[in-house]
Each structure stands twice: as C-alpha cells, then as structure tokens.
Amino acid sequence: MLEIILIGSGNLACYFLDKLYSNEKLKLKGLYTRKKSFDCPKNLKLYKSINEIEKADLYIIAVSDKSIIEISKSLKVNSGCVVHTSGSIEMNVLNKFKNHGVIYPVQTISKKNKLNNDSFPFLIESNNSSSRKIIEDILNISKANYHYFSSEKRLITHLGAVISNNFVNHLNYFSKKILEEHNIDFNILKPLIKETTYKINKYNPIDVQTGPAIRNDISTIKKHQKLLSNSNFIETYNIISNSILKLYSDEKL
Amino acid sequence: MLEIILIGSGNLACYFLDKLYSNEKLKLKGLYTRKKSFDCPKNLKLYKSINEIEKADLYIIAVSDKSIIEISKSLKVNSGCVVHTSGSIEMNVLNKFKNHGVIYPVQTISKKNKLNNDSFPFLIESNNSSSRKIIEDILNISKANYHYFSSEKRLITHLGAVISNNFVNHLNYFSKKILEEHNIDFNILKPLIKETTYKINKYNPIDVQTGPAIRNDISTIKKHQKLLSNSNFIETYNIISNSILKLYSDEKL
Known part of the structure; x- marks a missing residue:
C-alpha cells in the first residue's frame, strides 16, 4: 500500500x-x-x-x-x-x-x-x-x-484562477458593500450571479457581455461614478469600464 | 383581461x-x-x-x-x-x-x-x-x-448588477484570453468558477477571499505581472490586487 x-x-x-x-x-x-x-x-x-x-x-x-x-x-x-x-x-x-x-x-x-x-x-x-x-x-x-x-503553464493557469476566483470574489465584496451601505440586501443580486456563472460555463464571455460600457453608455457610467465614495472602488470601476469600452470599440474596427 | x-x-x-x-x-x-x-x-x-x-x-x-x-x-x-x-x-x-x-x-x-x-x-x-x-x-x-x-435604490442595485455581472464576465474574458494565448483550455477553470459562485451564494465574500493579495504574497504577484502583456489587463490586475491588499491590511489594524 x-x-x-x-x-x-x-x-x-x-x-x-x-x-x-x-x-x-x-x-x-x-x-x-x-x-x-x-x-x-x-x-x-x-x-x-x-x-x-x-x-x-x-x-x-x-x-x-x-x-x-x-x-x-x-x-x-x-x-x-x-x-x-x-x-x-x-x-x-x-x-x-x-x-x-x-x-x-x-x-x-x-x-x-x-x-x-x-x-x-x-x-x-x-x-x-x-x-x-x-x-x-x-x-x-x-x-x-x-x-x-509544465511549471510555466501551471503559473498561467494559477493567474487565470486568481482572476476568475480571487478577483471575482473581491468584486462581489465590493458590490455587496455598496448595496449594504444603502440598506439593500445583497440577496437581490444572487439570481444574477448564478446566471453570470451559468453563461460563462456555456458561452464565450466575449459573446455574452452586457451593460453600460459595451453600449458606450457614458451617462449611466457617470451616474454610477457619483455613487462611489471608496477610492479603490472608483479606480476598479473606471479601469474595468474602460477596458470593456476599449475592447468592444476595437472589435468594431 | x-x-x-x-x-x-x-x-x-x-x-x-x-x-x-x-x-x-x-x-x-x-x-x-x-x-x-x-x-x-x-x-x-x-x-x-x-x-x-x-x-x-x-x-x-x-x-x-x-x-x-x-x-x-x-x-x-x-x-x-x-x-x-x-x-x-x-x-x-x-x-x-x-x-x-x-x-x-x-x-x-x-x-x-x-x-x-x-x-x-x-x-x-x-x-x-x-x-x-x-x-x-x-x-x-x-x-x-x-x-x-425608489429610483435611487434601483440605481444602486443596477451598479451592483454591473459589478457582479458585467465586470465579472469581463474578468473571465480576460482570464480565458490569457490561458488561450498559452494554449490552455479555459475549461480547466470551470469547476473553480462554479465553486466561486457557490461560495458567494453561501458565505460573505469578505470571509472567503483567498489568493496571493490577501496573503501579501508580493513574489507571486510579480510573477503574474510579468505574464501580462495587454495594458488593460495589467491595470486591472494591479488595481484589484492593490484593493485586496489594502482591504485586508486595513482589516488587521
């Protein structure tokens, strides 16, 4: 044995x-x-x-x-x-x-x-x-x-795991925190969170992107920015929105 | 009717x-x-x-x-x-x-x-x-x-939905892209992605955070940074890692 x-x-x-x-x-x-x-x-x-x-x-x-x-x-x-x-x-x-x-x-x-x-x-x-x-x-x-x-491929997979788990969890911490500061129960988002994962499992993430940034909806982005007070949240919101805006405007070229 | x-x-x-x-x-x-x-x-x-x-x-x-x-x-x-x-x-x-x-x-x-x-x-x-x-x-x-x-509470919930869906989906696009650039099938991360959602549904995200940033593991963060070539990915990686580092070091104070 x-x-x-x-x-x-x-x-x-x-x-x-x-x-x-x-x-x-x-x-x-x-x-x-x-x-x-x-x-x-x-x-x-x-x-x-x-x-x-x-x-x-x-x-x-x-x-x-x-x-x-x-x-x-x-x-x-x-x-x-x-x-x-x-x-x-x-x-x-x-x-x-x-x-x-x-x-x-x-x-x-x-x-x-x-x-x-x-x-x-x-x-x-x-x-x-x-x-x-x-x-x-x-x-x-x-x-x-x-x-x-190989060690190199393992490190790349580890980076992917950090993004898909650690970063996603942190974004959800961030979303829960904002809701709770306004006395909104985070449970309201749970069916959406389940659907998000279901779609990532079934489709290519690039094909199921929704939201204001992909629509170049600057007016909604500005409204969201006004609601954010924590500097880490503001930076995260801006960087990811810009990344989506840039990705999908590049795609159209 | x-x-x-x-x-x-x-x-x-x-x-x-x-x-x-x-x-x-x-x-x-x-x-x-x-x-x-x-x-x-x-x-x-x-x-x-x-x-x-x-x-x-x-x-x-x-x-x-x-x-x-x-x-x-x-x-x-x-x-x-x-x-x-x-x-x-x-x-x-x-x-x-x-x-x-x-x-x-x-x-x-x-x-x-x-x-x-x-x-x-x-x-x-x-x-x-x-x-x-x-x-x-x-x-x-x-x-x-x-x-x-109210309209205000709806806008806040919408911001949470953008973070928990649009941003999470974009992070998974980002993770898939990095893996595929190195010929790694994104399916390798799918059990982890399912578990991430399961944990967000069951626990408080702040209590289930794992990964190099929460451990203040700068050496792993530096290895990951070297693997990233796309400037949007680098910025996103740095902002979220810093946000996690800051949150958990503040928590310890």
Whole structure:
C-alpha cells in the first residue's frame, strides 16, 4: 500500500489530510507541522520534529509558497518522491530530492468552508518517470482528475484562477458593500450571479457581455461614478469600464 | 383581461414579448418598434407608427436608456400606465403620463442566449396607487417576484448588477484570453468558477477571499505581472490586487 507523509496544517494540508486519511487504499503515515498545537486525527502519527519524518512513497509539502524552500532545506529524504502543491512555484525548487514533482489543485480551498464540488482538476508535474508514476498512482486511487502541466503553464493557469476566483470574489465584496451601505440586501443580486456563472460555463464571455460600457453608455457610467465614495472602488470601476469600452470599440474596427 | 402594449425590439423587449405572449391570463395587444423589419408572432399586432398605438392598461417601454425620453415624447396615452424598464433612469422622466412607473429586471438578458433561471426579481416603482396596482397585478399574474424600490435604490442595485455581472464576465474574458494565448483550455477553470459562485451564494465574500493579495504574497504577484502583456489587463490586475491588499491590511489594524 502506498505510504504518504503530509507536511503542513493550513487550508490545503487539511484538505489532503481529510481525503487521504479516509481512503482505505492509501496509507497516510503521518503529519508534520511547525504549528505548536494541531488537532490530529486518532491513529495518525504527528511528528514533533522534521527530523523524525519516516520513510514513505510520497511526501506532500502543503505549506505557503514562502515556506516551501525553507521546509525542503530541512527535509531529509532518501527514497520516495517529494512534491509541493503551489500554483506559482517552479518544480525545480525541489531539485535536491532525486524524485520530485508538483500536485496543484485548481480550486479555492479553505478549512472553514466545505467544498461544494470535489471534481476539480489537479495539475501535476514530475522530474522523471518514477516520480510521475507515484503521483499518478495516488491520484488514480483517489479518483482524482489530473493533467500534466509544465511549471510555466501551471503559473498561467494559477493567474487565470486568481482572476476568475480571487478577483471575482473581491468584486462581489465590493458590490455587496455598496448595496449594504444603502440598506439593500445583497440577496437581490444572487439570481444574477448564478446566471453570470451559468453563461460563462456555456458561452464565450466575449459573446455574452452586457451593460453600460459595451453600449458606450457614458451617462449611466457617470451616474454610477457619483455613487462611489471608496477610492479603490472608483479606480476598479473606471479601469474595468474602460477596458470593456476599449475592447468592444476595437472589435468594431 | 389586462391589456399590454410593448415598445421596443431589443433583448429586454423580446424577453417581455415571450413571457407576455404566452400568458393566457394577460392580453398582449400589440408591439411598436422603430426597427424596419421585425419578426412578430402571428396574431400580434405590429404598429407601423407610434401614433397608431391603441388604448391599453400598461405600456412597457423596453428600449435603450438613451431612447426612453425620445419615445415618451412621441407617445400619446390618455389612460393606462406607462413604465420603462431601465435600471439607471429615474421614474420621473415619464412625468408627462398621469400614471407611470418602472419595471426593472435584475438579470442579464440577451436574445441569443436563453436564460437558465427565470426566478429573478423585478424592481418596481410607481407614481401613485393606481399605477402600482396595474404593475403589481401584471407581475402577480406572471408569477414574478418583485420588490418596491425608489429610483435611487434601483440605481444602486443596477451598479451592483454591473459589478457582479458585467465586470465579472469581463474578468473571465480576460482570464480565458490569457490561458488561450498559452494554449490552455479555459475549461480547466470551470469547476473553480462554479465553486466561486457557490461560495458567494453561501458565505460573505469578505470571509472567503483567498489568493496571493490577501496573503501579501508580493513574489507571486510579480510573477503574474510579468505574464501580462495587454495594458488593460495589467491595470486591472494591479488595481484589484492593490484593493485586496489594502482591504485586508486595513482589516488587521
């Protein structure tokens, strides 16, 4: 049975912990975290020091981007494959390990908010065929969907994920804030938000654009600008409206 | 039976046409459009001139914001209620009509792309109780969900709708474009996009923010900036990242 050791205790580490611990066909051997207290499941070994980490087939470093290099400096591994889980860090930061790679989930994962849908893709990378085999075997056993991507393509996908998730979420924060400042319940926009996603899933975003900027409706844009008081909101509103105006006027040329 | 006349032939006019024409409890009496050719359903009267428009209980002006005033100048109505359907135009532009109001759908509606979900809200407004009664009767017969909002509150909701739909759609255009420039299929992000919407529906956006900006991860932000070549994309990326950085660093104070 393939043996795995997990390093980390953040959002992503807890996701892997949950998935791997409950999989009867894989053996999650232990977990190491620099955190002083961690609520480890029964029967799972919690290593007190990085030097105590045992032999395993796969070591998953699921820590913040900033800590990957630091952790990999201290980690002593003779056999098995070491991976990190970052969207934006190159695989070769793990060069000191004979077998290494990456397992990056294209998903927004946080401990406090359970995922609604578990069928998202992982982007994998490996330095040789034996690393690749271990990574693929474990993802196949976990029934996960994965694609082999270079570090460069992974970084581009990560940029797309930041735009489509982090930025979209921030825009919705911004929209909720404006409504609530005027005692309007944000729920009024939820059917629209659902439809927006439905359309992005079904159509090309460039073909379903609506709103004042695409119609070159400067009068409505000016009315909106007057309602905005927060400088970040004003800048965001102007930049995106100008970008839409420019894109669709260029299109007409 | 309540009689309705529709003015317009754009996205929203076609939505109303479809809904009202198929409702057996309402009588869609006719349609007027300035378009030279319009594919009108059988049995529906197509007025050749605005002066031919007959008596009705409700006149729905579903034209672009720019044309509402022009249309209302030419429209002669002795009884019945006249409404427009704009999110950003004040009700009082229809002051010349004794009974007037607004029926604004909080939804992104286009002819070519059918709506996935019909249960969105309408924001209504009226200048007196008889206008309100006609509007409410028609929306009740249509089994539509509606809320009574002032012109100011409607404009704020419209601003929220622009941010949560038009801007979000544009961000996804931007993300798709970057991926496709590097031969990456945009489908890789679709499970993430679904999850983003699910979280916005269930949680407060401020509590589910993830990504490099909230972690103050300047190194990843710099990597992303290097990948961007389009000046609109660079500006948008920087403004939203800075807005997230600022929001969450302020939060910590």
